[in-house]
Amino acid sequence: MELGIFVQLLVAGLGIGSIYALVALGLVLAFKGTGVLNFAHGDLVAFGAYVALFLSLLKLPYWQVLLGTLAIAAVFGVLLERTLIRPLLNAPAFTVVVATLAIGLMIKNALRLSWQENIATLPSPLDGVTVRVGDVSVNPQYFWIIGCSIAIMILLAVFFRRTLIGKAMKAVAQNRDAARLMGVRVNRVFPLTFAVSTAVAALAGVLIAPITGIQSEMGSVIIKGFVAAILGGFNSLPGCVVGGLVLGTLETFGGAFFGGTFKDVTAFVLLIVVLLVRPNGIFGGAEARRV
Amino acid sequence: MKSVIGKLVVAAVVATLALLGSTAAAENGVTNDTVLIGAYGPVTGPAAFIGLGGRDGAELALSEINAAGGVNGRKLKMIFEDDAFSPAKALASVKKLVEQDNVFMVLGLSGSNPTVGTLDYLRDAKIPTYVAIASAPQVTHPFSHYLFRGASTESARYGEVYAEFLTQYLKVKKIAILSGADENAKNEADNVERMLDKWYKMKILTRAEFKVGDKDFTPQILKVKQADPDIILAIGQTPEVSIIIKQIRDLGLKQPIFGGAAAVDNSIIINAGPAAEGYMGGWLTPLYLDSTEPPMTKYMQAYNKMFPNAPKGRPNLYDIMGYTEVYVIAEGMRRAGPDLTREKFVSALETLKDYQGSGVASPRTFTNWHHVGNLNQQIMVVKNQKWVPVAWQAKHESEILSSMKKQ
Numbered sequence: 001m002e003l004g005i006f007v008q009l010l011v012a013g014l015g016i017g018s019i020y021a022l023v024a025l026g027l028v029l030a031f032k033g034t035g036v037l038n039f040a041h042g043d044l045v046a047f048g049a050y051v052a053l054f055l056s057l058l059k060l061p062y063w064q065v066l067l068g069t070l071a072i073a074a075v076f077g078v079l080l081e082r083t084l085i086r087p088l089l090n091a092p093a094f095t096v097v098v099a100t101l102a103i104g105l106m107i108k109n110a111l112r113l114s115w116q117e118n119i120a121t122l123p124s125p126l127d128g129v130t131v132r133v134g135d136v137s138v139n140p141q142y143f144w145i146i147g148c149s150i151a152i153m154i155l156l157a158v159f160f161r162r163t164l165i166g167k168a169m170k171a172v173a174q175n176r177d178a179a180r181l182m183g184v185r186v187n188r189v190f191p192l193t194f195a196v197s198t199a200v201a202a203l204a205g206v207l208i209a210p211i212t213g214i215q216s217e218m219g220s221v222i223i224k225g226f227v228a229a230i231l232g233g234f235n236s237l238p239g240c241v242v243g244g245l246v247l248g249t250l251e252t253f254g255g256a257f258f259g260g261t262f263k264d265v266t267a268f269v270l271l272i273v274v275l276l277v278r279p280n281g282i283f284g285g286a287e288a289r290r291v
Numbered sequence: 292m293k294s295v296i297g298k299l300v301v302a303a304v305v306a307t308l309a310l311l312g313s314t315a316a317a318e319n320g321v322t323n324d325t326v327l328i329g330a331y332g333p334v335t336g337p338a339a340f341i342g343l344g345g346r347d348g349a350e351l352a353l354s355e356i357n358a359a360g361g362v363n364g365r366k367l368k369m370i371f372e373d374d375a376f377s378p379a380k381a382l383a384s385v386k387k388l389v390e391q392d393n394v395f396m397v398l399g400l401s402g403s404n405p406t407v408g409t410l411d412y413l414r415d416a417k418i419p420t421y422v423a424i425a426s427a428p429q430v431t432h433p434f435s436h437y438l439f440r441g442a443s444t445e446s447a448r449y450g451e452v453y454a455e456f457l458t459q460y461l462k463v464k465k466i467a468i469l470s471g472a473d474e475n476a477k478n479e480a481d482n483v484e485r486m487l488d489k490w491y492k493m494k495i496l497t498r499a500e501f502k503v504g505d506k507d508f509t510p511q512i513l514k515v516k517q518a519d520p521d522i523i524l525a526i527g528q529t530p531e532v533s534i535i536i537k538q539i540r541d542l543g544l545k546q547p548i549f550g551g552a553a554a555v556d557n558s559i560i561i562n563a564g565p566a567a568e569g570y571m572g573g574w575l576t577p578l579y580l581d582s583t584e585p586p587m588t589k590y591m592q593a594y595n596k597m598f599p600n601a602p603k604g605r606p607n608l609y610d611i612m613g614y615t616e617v618y619v620i621a622e623g624m625r626r627a628g629p630d631l632t633r634e635k636f637v638s639a640l641e642t643l644k645d646y647q648g649s650g651v652a653s654p655r656t657f658t659n660w661h662h663v664g665n666l667n668q669q670i671m672v673v674k675n676q677k678w679v680p681v682a683w684q685a686k687h688e689s690e691i692l693s694s695m696k697k698q
Binding site: 114116120139208213216217 | 337340344502505510511514543556602603
């Protein structure tokens, strides 16, 4: 394989991997803070993109669109938590998971009906810019995505390890009742976690949109985000980033060697192989519980 | 029943029912003042844009026809069922329309997969069926007196028109294809390859596949780049093709791009931006949606009046197809005369020759040996960020008709 082609494939793989990483981060954040696996996460990514689209049609500058979207998403996350998740807190965990699936479906169908363009686009400051080094070209939006992913990863890692609220979130995720007994205000932690993870999902939507366009099915990226999170060790934030980049790269090379329709196959074979060798993912530690 | 009165009551009820039965409507779905049309299509799920468009377009035509007095004194009424793009649900919808709602005919406003699921039932039950949108060959082959295809064209026709356009008008010699792995895209690309070989003895250089939902096409585009074609075909759905066009230009390829039938859309121009300049594709009606020609502006006015809060992206191609084919159906009913029966209706449809019910429609022809209503495709090109028709019409006789003639 020519060096130029190899590098181009590598760059493309890291690029798409950064998208998976960003989606995985939001998913794992929600899990770390509540213990809830939020299957609506992909559709919240789409929601964020559509909110940004709506704001951009009001002719607001990009920064206002971005911050406005994050704010609206945070509020929406709290609303979801209050109306749909809170009543289910005492239900079995599986019920909550199915509820998030239903929420995702509702959001997706609402988006489908309200915006029927086949694909919409979000104006971005980097429109029309392509970075070229020799034979290799990169969409600079990918730098933005990976930069934000790493920034979020560091911020969240510090947050969970160093701050009181972060530790409270981890406690709530581990054992809600015990956390309550220790004085953690679960009724504050849940909405806060949902607000932040919805905002991260919306950020992913805004950053991905200039590359992939905006359409109601864009939430399907959650599947790859999920795989990336598992690859990295589901509870590990750096694992999300590494898992995403590894997934994107191997999937792209798989597509080059075996044909475009084998990208997904490569992704899932990779997942199976990694789980066979390291069941807790690349960075996951085995969960130890005092009995 | 022990008592005499009880027996008398039963006899009276039976007699009344017998009388009512004998004065029932002469034909299913037809009364003195109404004709009932049953329609199905996806209004939920990812394919909802097809059914929503088809249904609303049909409703617009129905309201116009009814406002002008209906057909032979009868108003046309439509009952619409959601099939969620599932063959099982489509069949259930059609059965409900035929057996419970007693519709006069069935209008298919769904895609190929669900539509194919209904055809055996409708053919056996001899229900006049007009498929406006699906392109699956099973609608018109084998020939059935009761099944018609309207605005959409046979899936094989795409291959014929593209092959002729590429070789005779663009005169390209080296073609590479990027095609989706989904049924429609795969068939479309297979048909192009087949007709290029059959009619013009041309083999394509390379073909790379992608899946619906993919966001990066670098491996496939690099494969095409290595083959060094004169033109690149991108056959798939709008979201994927719009990214493909951008990435083709980003990766430094300068060849013109020709898109599949599902990828002729204003949103591609908006999404791909300057990269879309010169992009070509086939469109099923003579005018594009934003044409300033009078028939299209008239249509848009009527549409915006009936649907003032239409979401962005509407009306779409399926709005137009639902609209034009209701006019064809109404013409068939008109020609069948006031004594409307299913047999008379299908025979009347077979008298249509180059019928254009509306200025935005392609001409419609049916005969008593084929019900392939439309073989026309208008090739469009993006010029200055707008879709503009290319002044070219296919001339090569379609094999679809010539193969049916021999039967």
